[in-house]
Amino acid sequence: MDLFLQTLLNGLLIGGVIATFTIAFQLTFGVLHVIDFAVGGWVVLGGYLGYYVTALLGLDGFAAIPLAFVLFGALGYLIGPVLYNVRNSRTARPELMALALTFGLFTLLRGGMLTAWGFNTRNVTTFLSGESLAVGPVIVPLIRVAAAVFAAAIAGGLFLFLYRTRYGLAIRATAENCHNAALMGVNIRRLSANVYGLYAGITAMAGVLMGAIYSVNPEVGLRYTLFAFFVAVLAGLGSVGGAVAAALMLGVIEAFVSTYVGSSYSLLAIFATLFVVLLVSPKGILRRGL
Amino acid sequence: MSTLAADTIVTGYGKQEIVHGVSLAAEAGKITCIFGPNGCGKSTLLKAIAGALPVWGGAARLDDTVLSNLPVHEVVRQGLVLMPQGGGVFPRLTVMENLRMGGYAIADKRLVEARIEALIEQYPSLARRRRTLAGALSGGEQAMLSLARALVSEPRFILLDEPSAGLSPAMVLETLERITTLTRQGIGILMVEQNIREAMPIADRLYILAAGEKRFEGSPADVRDDRQIMDIYMGGA
Ligand SMILES: Nc1ncnc2c1ncn2[C@@H]1O[C@H](COP(=O)(O)OP(=O)(O)O)[C@@H](O)[C@H]1O
Ligand SMILES: [Mg+2]
Numbered sequence: 001m002d003l004f005l006q007t008l009l010n011g012l013l014i015g016g017v018i019a020t021f022t023i024a025f026q027l028t029f030g031v032l033h034v035i036d037f038a039v040g041g042w043v044v045l046g047g048y049l050g051y052y053v054t055a056l057l058g059l060d061g062f063a064a065i066p067l068a069f070v071l072f073g074a075l076g077y078l079i080g081p082v083l084y085n086v087r088n089s090r091t092a093r094p095e096l097m098a099l100a101l102t103f104g105l106f107t108l109l110r111g112g113m114l115t116a117w118g119f120n121t122r123n124v125t126t127f128l129s130g131e132s133l134a135v136g137p138v139i140v141p142l143i144r145v146a147a148a149v150f151a152a153a154i155a156g157g158l159f160l161f162l163y164r165t166r167y168g169l170a171i172r173a174t175a176e177n178c179h180n181a182a183l184m185g186v187n188i189r190r191l192s193a194n195v196y197g198l199y200a201g202i203t204a205m206a207g208v209l210m211g212a213i214y215s216v217n218p219e220v221g222l223r224y225t226l227f228a229f230f231v232a233v234l235a236g237l238g239s240v241g242g243a244v245a246a247a248l249m250l251g252v253i254e255a256f257v258s259t260y261v262g263s264s265y266s267l268l269a270i271f272a273t274l275f276v277v278l279l280v281s282p283k284g285i286l287r288r289g290l
Numbered sequence: 291m292s293t294l295a296a297d298t299i300v301t302g303y304g305k306q307e308i309v310h311g312v313s314l315a316a317e318a319g320k321i322t323c324i325f326g327p328n329g330c331g332k333s334t335l336l337k338a339i340a341g342a343l344p345v346w347g348g349a350a351r352l353d354d355t356v357l358s359n360l361p362v363h364e365v366v367r368q369g370l371v372l373m374p375q376g377g378g379v380f381p382r383l384t385v386m387e388n389l390r391m392g393g394y395a396i397a398d399k400r401l402v403e404a405r406i407e408a409l410i411e412q413y414p415s416l417a418r419r420r421r422t423l424a425g426a427l428s429g430g431e432q433a434m435l436s437l438a439r440a441l442v443s444e445p446r447f448i449l450l451d452e453p454s455a456g457l458s459p460a461m462v463l464e465t466l467e468r469i470t471t472l473t474r475q476g477i478g479i480l481m482v483e484q485n486i487r488e489a490m491p492i493a494d495r496l497y498i499l500a501a502g503e504k505r506f507e508g509s510p511a512d513v514r515d516d517r518q519i520m521d522i523y524m525g526g527a
Contacts, residue, residue, distance in 0.1 A: 090304075166390070166394070166399060169383070169387055169390060169391065169394075170391070170394060172380075172382075172383065172387075173380050173383060173387075173391050176380045176381070176382055176383065177378070177380060179342060179374075179378075180374065180378040180380065181380075181391070182342065182362045182363050183340065183342060183362065183366065183371070183372050183374065183378065184363075184366065184391045184392060184394045184395065185363045185364075185366040185367060185394045185395030185443075186363055186394060187361070187363045188363070
């Protein structure tokens with residue numbers, strides 16, 4: 001029973017961190033209509049930043065969080081217009097061209113990181129690493145709690161931005177109908193660049209947290225890309241509300257399979273869930289609007 | 291007096307030319323109507339004038355400003371709003387959020403809120419449903435919402451694409467009545483309509499389009515005098 005509770009809690013905490021970047025992933029799809037294959041690449045970049053901030057600068061890993069947002073947000077902002085141009089080009093299948101572009105970006109990031117940093121697994125160390133908290137019979141690693149708190153703050157900030165500011169309103173309107181939003185005076189091209197930057201920044205922040213909980217190497221990116229795809233399929237592409245629920249579910253599935261079956265089966269379990277969901281309801285099971 | 295002029299506009303989709311060089315003019319404070327059979331390019335022409343579709347030839351002008359050189363999101367800042375076919379409300383945004391989008395081009399947020407408050411009083415059905423999602427409104431209420439939203443930016447010209455389509459007879463009359471009221475504030479209306487019988491009496495000037503070309507222009511009286519036009523395009527209305 002204790003193990004069950006412990007596993008459930010661990011899963012929910014991880015799911016919360018996964019939720020931050022899958023929300024942003026969904027938002028990007030809503031606005032740019034691009035499925036970003038590179039999502040896992042941004043996670044890994046964030047993780048490495050966390051490692052280098054501790055290894056080279058001697059700072060606490062958490063210091064990398066704002067840095068990740070600024071650095072990779074800016075990089076995303078620069079890449080955004082390219083993605084927008086490809087997605088809105090007059091080629092025969094712009095959506096496939098855009099997918100190919102993000103796949104290329106992912107490959108480039110992965111290859112670049114392998115070349116630069118090799119296949120070494122790195123950790124992000126923070127002042128909470130190794131500490132744990134006993135809640136009754138359940139023992140939770142403090143880093144997971146802190147990561148989930150950061151994740152909740154990031155997601156909360158994003159929702160406040162989307163629902164309480166004018167620009168957030170423009171983003172939601174654009175996600176709903178970009179043609180009508182343009183008629184209202186929204187510069188869709190610039191907004192798309194901003195959203196891609198926001199997404200890349202948030203995803204890299206989640207990467208720092210993931211690197212503190214697990215570890216990073218250039219190969220784990222694919223795993224996070226699959227996570228994002230899993231959540232997108234479960235929630236319905238573009239649905240932000242459903243992404244939170246789907247990410248929590250993913251975290252719990254992954255935790256239970258790792259604890260009770262073996263961590264090598266967790267991806268298998270995730271695919272099996274995806275498969276069943278697609279069979280039962282091809283539109284996703286948690287479909288809800290932005 | 292402001293004038294909105296389209297000068298031999300050519301446009302289309304992909305490689306397909308739909309509008310083959312149409313010219314027209316709309317005056318401030320007047321209602322200019324475009325009639326024509328389904329699929330003849332009326333919506334396409336309106337979109338081209340509003341900058342939502344690139345023009346291949348010719349240009350749209352608002353007084354001395356060439357609208358066709360501007361990106362679509364700048365056109366609203368010149369004082370021209372397009373209400374697209376179907377109204378173009380955002381179904382998953384609330385009534386208030388839709389109205390705020392109508393004022394997106396205005397930098398002063400407080401001015402927008404003040405305008406919305408002044409406007410919404412004239413639309414009781416909206417005032418009661420501020421926090422309702424636009425998608426949950428009735429067709430008539432959505433039509434009112436898109437009209438009200440178009441007014442938040444205080445445009446000089448409004449392009450309306452079939453504002454009364456799909457409405458009950460009573461709502462058609464209310465909508466057209468509200469549109470007439472706008473002209474008294476000096477707003478120019480360029481409107482595509484299918485309810486010709488109801489729109490004719492309020493039109494100051496009208497154009498008839500067919501197969502992407504202008505077939506007629508004149509006053510409603512001119513049309514009524516033209517037996518051939520009446521029979522072919524107006525169904526004897
Ligand atoms: N987005 C589009 N892509 C390609 N063709 C279109 C598009 N919209 C309209 N058309 C075509 O352009 C022609 C004119 O359409 P439209 O301007 O909507 O007609 P109207 O408003 O007069 O009914 C039609 O043949 C229609 O099929
Ligand atoms: Mg039309």
